[in-house]
Amino acid sequence: MMREKSGKRKLWKILLAGFAVFFITFMAGAGILFREELKIIGSIRPVIEDKNVYYMEIEGDYHFEEFLSGGGASSDKEVSAFLTNCISKGFYQVEVTNEGPSCSTISARDSAGNHVYGRNFDWQTSVPIIVRCTPQDGYASVSTCDFQNITESSEVVPQNMIYKMLAVAALYVPMDGINEAGLCVADLEVNEGGMVDADTEKPDLTITTAIRLLLNRAATVEEAVELLAQYDIHASGGISHHLAISDAAGASVSVEFVEGEMIVVDTKCLTNFNLANGDTAAGGESAQERYELLCSAYDGKNGILTDVEVKDLLRQVSKKEGEWQTQWSIVYRQDTQTADYYFTGDYQEKFSYPIKSQK
Secondary structure, eight states: OHHHHHHHHHHHHHHHHHHHHHHHHHHHHHHHHTHHHHHHHTTOEEEEGGGTEEEEEEESOTTHHHHHHTTBOSSHHHHHHHHHHHHSTTSSOOOOOOOOOOOEEEEEEOTTSOEEEEEEEEESOOOEEEEEEEOTTSOOEEEEEETHHHHSOTTOOTTSHHHHHHHGGGGGOEEEEEETTOOEEEEEEEOSSOOOOOOSSSOEEEHHHHHHHHHHHOSSHHHHHHHHTTSEEEOSTTSEEEEEEEOTTSOEEEEEEETTEEEEEEOSEEOSSOGGGTOTTTTOHHHHHHHHHHHHHHHHTTTBOOHHHHHHHHHHHOOOSSSOEEEEEEEEETTTTEEEEEETTOOSSOEEEESSOOO
8 A cells, every 4th residue: 555655656756746747848949939028028027006107128129120020010910910820929919009199299399409399199098108119220219109009908908918918019019219320200190081001112111110210210301301212101990100310400290191291391280180281270270279279389480499498388188088099299399308298188197218228
C-alpha cells in the first residue's frame, strides 16, 4: 500500500514537472512571438481612471513602413486585416473604424512668433488613449486615439491583457497628433455631402492611417500635402472628413476631399464643413457658429494669441451638453514642445506631454 502511494506521488511529481516545462516553454515562445506587443502594452497606464483616459508608448513604427510598402489600405476592413496579422498573429480578429467627430481647430502664433495650436474633439463618449510614438526613422509624436474605434464600446478599457493587446492598434487610428517638427494634424467630420473615394493607380490610405503617415514623415504643411498627393485617400467609418494641418512656420490649411479630388484651402480655423464649397452654413448651425467665433477672435488679435487665449477659445466653442460633447481639448506650444490636454470640458486640470520622450 505504501509503495502504491509512493508511486502515485512520484507520478504526480513527474506530471507536474512535465507541465511546468511545457508551460515555461510555451510562455517563453509566446514571449518571443509577442515580444514587441508585450513591450508596448507594458507602457499602458491610466491617466484619469474615473474618466477612462490612458497613455501608451511605442518605440519604432510598429510595422507601419511594412503597411505602406504593401500598398496601404483602402478601407477600415483592410487596416483591420493587416493589424490582425501583426498584433494577434492571426489568433483573433482586430477591428478598427473611425466614427466621425464634430470638432474645432485653430492655428495661431504668440507674441514671440511661436506656433500655438488648439483642437477640440467632440463626440458622444470616448476612451482616449494618448500615444507617444518614436519611430526609428521618422519624427516623434504625440497623438490621440479613441479606443472605442477599436472595440466599438465606450465601456471597454485597456486594463486586461486582451484589451491591452487590442490597444496596440491605436497607432493606426489617431484622431489628431503633433510631431517634434511642430506639424499638427486633426481629423474633422464634414457634415455635408459624401466623401467620394479616389480610385487611381496610387497606393491607398484611410484618413487615420494618412494622419499616421504625416506625423511620422512630414515637417511642414507643404511636405504633408505632397505626401497626401501620392495616395488615394479613403473615408473611414462611412463618413466624410477633412484634415486640419498646420506647422511651426505658421502655414495652416484644410485638406478637403471633394468629388474624388484633394483640394487645399488656406485657413487658420476649421470646424465641420468644407471651405472649398464656400458655404459656411453647410455644416449646420453649430459648426457655423464655432467657425465664426474662432475666426473673429483670430482676426481681432491679428493672429497673435497666447496658449491661454487659445485654451479659452476652445472652452468657448466646446460642447457641454446635448448629444455631442467635448471629449478632449489640446493646446500645443511650440516654445515648450508640449501638448496640454484637457478632458471632458474641464479646463482647470491640465495634463502635459512633451512631444519627445524624456527618457
